[in-house]
Amino acid sequence: MNDTSSKVTVAHLRRDAYLYVRQSTLYQVVNNTESARRQYDLRSKATELGWDHGNVIVIDVDQGHSGASAADREGFQRLVADVSLGKAGIVLGLECSRLARNNADWHKLLQICALNNTLICDEDGLYDPCDFNDRLLLGLKGTMSEAELHFLHARMQGGLLAKARRGQLPVRLPIGLVYDPAGDVVLDPDTGVRDALTHLFDEFTRTGSARAVVKAFAAQQLTFPARHLTGPRAGQLYWKPLGHDHVLDTLHNPRYAGAYCYGRKRHLSAPNGTVRTIVKPREEWTVLLPDAHPGYITFAQFDANQATLAANAATHGDDRKAGPAREGPALLQGLVVCGKCGKRMTVRYHKRCNGTLVPDYACQREGIATGTPVCQNVCGAGVDTAVAELILDRLTPLALEVALTVTDEITAQAEHADRIRAAHVQRAQHTADLARRRYLAVDPTNRLVADHLEADYNTALRELATAKDDYDTAKTNAERLLDNAHRDRIRALAADFPALWNDPATPMRERKRLIRLLVTDVTLVKTGQHITVSVRLSGGQHHTMTLPRPRTAWELHTTTDDTMKLADQLLDEHPYHTTAALLNERGRRTGWDKPFTATRLRALCHARNIPSHHQRLRDNGWLTTDETAEKFGVTITTIKHWNSKGLLTSRRTDGRGTLLFDPAQTRPTKPVGALRNNDSDSTPPTATTIK
Template sequence: MNEKLKVQSHHLERSAYLYIRQSSLRQVMENVESTKRQYDLRGRAIGLGWRDDQIIVIDSDQGESGASASWREGFQHLVSDVGMGCAGIVMGLEVSRLARNNADWHRLLEICALADTLILDEDGVYDPANFNDRLLLGLKGTMSEAELHVIKARLRGGILNKVRRGEYRCPLPTGFIYDEIGDVVLDPDAQIREMISHFFETFSRVGSATQTVKTFTRERLLFPSRLRNGKQVVFQQLTTSTAMRMLHNPRYAGVYAYGQRLCRRTVDGKKQLRKRDPKEWLACIPDAHPGYISWEQFQHNLKVLEANGQGYQAVRASPPREGAALLQGRVICGRCGSHMSARYAARRGQVDTWYVCHRAYASRGEPHCQSIAGWPVDEAVGMTPAAVELALEIRKEIEARHDEADKLRLRAVERAQIDADLAQRRFMLVDPNNRLVADTLEREWNEKLRVLADVREERERAQCEDRGTLDDAIRDRLIAMTADFKTVWCDRTLPNRERKRLLAYLLEDVTLLKFPAEGETRIHICFKGGKTETLTTQNPKSSGQQVKTRPEVVELVDKLLDDHICAEIADILNDRGIRPGGSACRAKADAKFTNLRVIYLVKQYGLRSRYDRLRERGMLTKAEACAKRGITESTLVRWAKYGIVKRHAYNGYIGLYEPPGPHVPAKQCSRWNQLAHRAEIIRQLNSSKCTDPKERAVV
């Protein structure tokens, strides 16, 4: 059918869409003829009857692959306008320009058929609503997709063939380079090689990527990193991502590996990487080139990382951390044989450790098998005679670690010296009259000299810190550990991480069995090499027993009750530095005795009250004392105030009175009353400071 016969008037009323695309930016820059041919389709549209202002050019997908429409915004805009009935014709140089995916192509055909939109390519005009035209367009779309597959297969096949032989050149990680003949060799820079070797040695020692990074930061060591250009290497601070990337890279084990990850496109067009199992790698050739570690060490490092990342498992050998549970990961329940986990509880201003066997509770809902206090067990295990054998090994390890770090810092000084010498030679070779170049080279020389001075100063500072951490006194103490290991082990400045590492060199596992009736725990220790030892430790007191008042304090309160009231007893105890409660309360400096606390002790321990003690000694109440003496209560109070009658307090200002001696006649009682009245007048005169002699004469 003639092209103009397919173009109807209602098609000409709508716009003509010209879609332009090339697969890569390189094609856009180099294949300019293809671009011209696509833009020339405007003339075809004008020849079919469309005006120039009706032609809409969509070229925003230049440099995008046609394998999918998910990341092509221009194609999505085209489909949207066709579906809304804005397009009378869609033009493309060929089907492959519009889509190389059958799903996208047939979706466009379906929408064009529903919207009565024509399709034009270099061969002619097609009506998707016509069966024959749609069949032909479908075949072209299938061939376009097949063509893309054939092109990729050719390129991919050549690459895979080289990969299977281990000859395909991939970007190398830091520490490797290609030599003149294309073989992979270790970097000739000694500083880079030594720094990478030190990295793997540090990880083997500390057992954690994060701790490795902290060690490098603490030792002020800069790590080499190759820039994206693949040539220049810079030294910068080691990061956790770099450490994880190196530990997962089999190249450092001398293995040629390819295809470790599978790249897929998601529905929204984004790339999604998925790790493959080592058995599914496209190539894995051991001993393909020199490496920094062995393949067995590489596999062991991966297992350590996997164990560190698991929050819960049957046997977890975690790297040593800051927790106070020194036997974490090495304690076995003596009843069920399961590994016990460490628990921490903040109580009374301190953190207590506990080893708990909760496997039965977690799996079957049964009660906890055992719950044992951790601090007595840790102290008993740390004081074993076999632990003293670690003294010399500790000293050798610390000295070797400091020497290795200083060696790496010396390499950095040497590199800075080489850069400074090179900058000096460049400056010396320049023509002095050419000040534009000479000033730049002089500035570079000064910068290199400043870097050299900073590196030397950093090394001296690190050496001073190393000597501070391992001076002569500490060396002598490490040597004397065979005779005084307990002092060093209980040193508060020694981190818990180091204690755990010491025990890791010595212990295989520790089995705990608690005997509540006897109040003790038996510790069965299995050392490296098969040696065993059994220890016994006393279980700590319960919380109630820890805050219970000591018996000697109760006895002292009982004795003081004979002569003092509760408030006075509290002051006496505080003056003597005695604190309420047991050892837990004694740790609090602000805890003091009060009147209520003393009253509580008297009632809680059933001590005889001061009232009963005074009554047993014959003391009288106010009414009884008044009846015995034949006086009123006000007179008795006034006599007690001036010491005529002795009063013994038993509850604040309430007290009992001493009984009178032999019978006192009423005349004598009246005489005592007169003396008390005279003493009261004298007291009032003294308080008012009276100077009148007549008034004093009356007295």
């Protein structure tokens, strides 16, 4: 290994020597100057081995970078590339940890050096990766280098964890919390910062939605505080518009509830060097110390906020719950359940011609997933009205007291059942502890007895695990019970509920929040011409209603049959404009509640195949002006002149003066001039004009 003369060949000397220089942190670069000097002095060793001073290439661009990964080390990547291209005859480093502290990167470099016949030199000696013994020794050095990094990290991390478990490890605080001169955590002395955070928590308590908090801040033109984390203005306070992510970060942070926490997040490194951060469940946090310092809310309020956020997030899942009340006109948003498949129904809206938004409750999740038709789609206008009337008519203060009484009984039963399950768990725990003591007390050499007691101990442990699982499952599946605060809210609401509900100033969001205090869910089943509505109240009562199917738009805007029958009768004697006027005189309206006109009446008759007055006369043989002129062998002007003098029987068929003539009449016998002399016998007795 130390026989350098046999390892350095002319082929190596024809290529350049590469010296790699690196220190892990900028602090080391600035303060540990002796280490840097030792690394640069390796150029003289390359000269001693036969390389010219000008052929020694120094790569020191990775100063301040850790050797744990090669992803962000430009100098190491250049070194590997030049070795791969056969440009390097030797690679020099103070020790293998300077080149890499990661076994994967280190062995990759060894493999490339072996393929390209490149030597490796450190402060201890010269190595040829093509030689098995040298490569084995280099591999051991790389393993020890990575292990050394692990030990250093574990030693430092152990000290941090010990301090964190006492709640004494200083960590970066969120906005609104600061360290005082004594190192204790206190509320920010800036009143504006405290007021902004207090307002955020109050808005979330009022609305129950992080998105609603953002809208409230935007509507009130409020900004939210933040501090610069890096740069020349690090630590300085600034204000910015509140974002949805800022609200979620604030609500999820237990420091605002006065709790010290450490290890909430896990950092995962990808092969390309990028780091991904995930939030761990609370039971996996390293440290959680409630009431460790002052906060803006209590820890109980923090837990309630987490439950609300979890329920809101669950609205997008298959087993979603009601979710937060929103601004749309759908009163039962989030409460409607499909009576056919049991899934939650989503809300869609359609707009009527007058601009009114009407909700529709659709069970479409399965249809979207499988490409099949939706389960059912129900217009929500009538359902919302019926449920609102049910609440207003039947939920009197006495009914509410009865509901609370039933709820108390259900609560007592649930608590009793819970005590029974808890006692079962305690018994299983006692049995497991007894079996453990017996197993530990037996002589290990007496295998016949030890094996039997070990089997008993394992059985007791399985029974204990089963009891705990059953208890947790039953507790999770138990229905939500009304607490004292919820009961007080229902009693206070009973007296003022109708007035509050009908107040035009009450926002739709507040109506939804009111309805959710009393209604657990509403199940809809649409069958033929009826809709069955099953309302389940918070107290446990059930109400079932049968509603007629809402009429469609064309049904709502269809002119009545008796009106069209009357129009059909009038058209026997009158044209469209006269018939429309007569219908208006008798108070008849179109399906859109508009007065009749000739155009509207013509369209309705055309749609229902009702013939016009003109068509009826033509069907009876009445003649047009041209046909009458041809019949009498005169001009059209003569026909019009005769008609104006009353010599022909005619009828006007529209408002434009179109005439039809009686086919049974004969040519006038008196000349037109005789009419001017007022001769009473000049007009045939049957000649009349009907207008």
